[in-house]
Amino acid sequence: MSKLLIAGRQRLAGEVCVQGAKNSALPIIAATLLTKGENVIFNCPRLSDVEASCAILRYLGGRAARTDGTLLISCDDVCRSEIPDSLMRKTRSSIVFLGAVLARTGRARLSFPGGCEIGPRPIDMHLSALRGLGAEIEEKYGVLECSAPYGLRGAKISLSFPSVGATEDVMIAATLASGTTTISNAAREPEICDLADYLNKCGAKIYGAGEGVIVIDGVTSLHSAAHTIIPDRIVAATFMSCAAVTGSEIVLKGAMVSHLGAVIPVFEESGCRVTLSDRDVRLTAPQRLHSVRMIRTMPYPGFPTDAQAPLMAATCTAEGTTVFIENIFENRYRHIAELARMGAIVRTEGKVAVVEGVPGLYGTSVEATDLRGAAALITAALCAEGDTLVSGVRYLERGYENFDLALASLGADIKKV
Numbered sequence: 113m114s115k116l117l118i119a120g121r122q123r124l125a126g127e128v129c130v131q132g133a134k135n136s137a138l139p140i141i142a143a144t145l146l147t148k149g150e151n152v153i154f155n156c157p158r159l160s161d162v163e164a165s166c167a168i169l170r171y172l173g174g175r176a177a178r179t180d181g182t183l184l185i186s187c188d189d190v191c192r193s194e195i196p197d198s199l200m201r202k203t204r205s206s207i208v209f210l211g212a213v214l215a216r217t218g219r220a221r222l223s224f225p226g227g228c229e230i231g232p233r234p235i236d237m238h239l240s241a242l243r244g245l246g247a248e249i250e251e252k253y254g255v256l257e258c259s260a261p262y263g264l265r266g267a268k269i270s271l272s273f274p275s276v277g278a279t280e281d282v283m284i285a286a287t288l289a290s291g292t293t294t295i296s297n298a299a300r301e302p303e304i305c306d307l308a309d310y311l312n313k314c315g316a317k318i319y320g321a322g323e324g325v326i327v328i329d330g331v332t333s334l335h336s337a338a339h340t341i342i343p344d345r346i347v348a349a350t351f352m353s354c355a356a357v358t359g360s361e362i363v364l365k366g367a368m369v370s371h372l373g374a375v376i377p378v379f380e381e382s383g384c385r386v387t388l389s390d391r392d393v394r395l396t397a398p399q400r401l402h403s404v405r406m407i408r409t410m411p412y413p414g415f416p417t418d419a420q421a422p423l424m425a426a427t428c429t430a431e432g433t434t435v436f437i438e439n440i441f442e443n444r445y446r447h448i449a450e451l452a453r454m455g456a457i458v459r460t461e462g463k464v465a466v467v468e469g470v471p472g473l474y475g476t477s478v479e480a481t482d483l484r485g486a487a488a489l490i491t492a493a494l495c496a497e498g499d500t501l502v503s504g505v506r507y508l509e510r511g512y513e514n515f516d517l518a519l520a521s522l523g524a525d526i527k528k529v
């Protein structure tokens with residue numbers, strides 16, 4: 113199991129390209145199940161979660177081949193409708209295949225996706241929404257037996273929470289349902305818009321993605337399309353955290369500035385200067401960050417829960433106290449115990465984490481236990497005194513493409529051991 117050895121107190125400089133968005137690529141790969149012909153997906157990040165989704169597609173009978181950053185997918189020969197537990201468990205996001213398999217084959221059998229490191233990850237909203245479209249779903253012995261014997265039919269769906277995955281599941285399934293579906297209280301994340309853009313290129317009729325109500329007019333079939341995945345706003349926020357915590361100036365190439373609306377003001381409040389051009393973000397950090405009064409994670413367009421951990425790592429050595437409130441996931445503070453081993457002072461009470469800035473952290477061995485927690489530990493290691501050995505790199509590789517090489521290209525002293 114590889115680990116990362118990071119020598120601290122290295123200033124970063126230069127520019128780095130932002131990879132394609134993991135949370136856009138994953139639902140789009142599932143959505144290709146509904147299409148006929150070859151799809152060309154550009155700017156698709158090389159991630160273990162993407163590989164896991166391609167493995168599911170191949171198991172179902174689809175073809176997925178990668179050349180560089182481009183994924184070629186065709187699902188003409190899809191012949192299965194069940195996904196084995198071994199493949200379901202590789203990534204939480206595999207639940208988004210439910211709507212796609214159901215819409216493509218009229219039935220689906222997959223194991224109940226378990227919880228993960230950041231919480232129990234229930235799927236009640238997915239199931240009640242798909243039942244609203246006419247699916248019959250039975251849950252027994254950890255397996256979901258789903259069928260739509262008379263096809264799926266459009267319905268009015270209202271989500272009790274703007275769940276990203278539930279919105280995607282329903283949107284995909286509704287594209288081939290008979291009649292019109294409306295999703296109220298839909299998630300508004302940029303990845304929802306990217307999925308809608310891709311499906312509309314395939315002939316779907318989806319309106320209002322990115323707003324609270326999405327309307328989908330069902331069509332009889334979808335053709336394939338070429339699509340470029342949007343840049344990953346969480347990876348962009350992570351690079352910004354790495355630059356902020358090391359007093360550096362870097363340029364992010366290819367970031368989508370409009371997706372960072374809740375993130376940029378937080379870095380500015382911490383004392384960073386952020387200058388924007390149409391697809392680049394330049395961040396210039398002060399010698400030492402100021403604390404940020406309050407960071408509440410919220411559904412988009414609020415501050416993204418996925419950026420909470422890396423940003424918390426950056427505030428550990430800020431001057432003053434920063435308060436985080438994690439409103440989205442139940443167990444997303446697991447990086448705190450490891451940051452404390454590096455000298456951070458963070459007190460938690462339920463959803464609230466209070467970070468008391470210290471003059472500096474010191475390197476030691478730490479263990480990542482989830483994807484964004486791994487990014488947080490690397491962020492902290494970059495400014496710590498001495499070397500830090502980070503284990504659990506497999507979590508990092510789920511969502512960050514060659515993160516160690518990207519940081520090394522900015523001047524960090526980081527290597528896989």
Ligand code: EPZ
Pocket residue numbers: 134135136138205231232233234235236237238239273274275276277278299417418440441442483484511
């Ligand atoms: C997506 O997860 C992302 N994953 C997550 O990114 C992201 O943190 C999350 O959206 C919120 O933005 C992908 O897109 C692959 P939700 P998802 O459904 O769809 C509860 C990362 O680090 N909920 O919006 O699972 C749920 O437990 C990952 O890249 C229900 O109660 O998120 C959570 O507390 C982590 N019932 C809240 O809603 C349901 O049926 C938000 O979940 C569904 C969700």
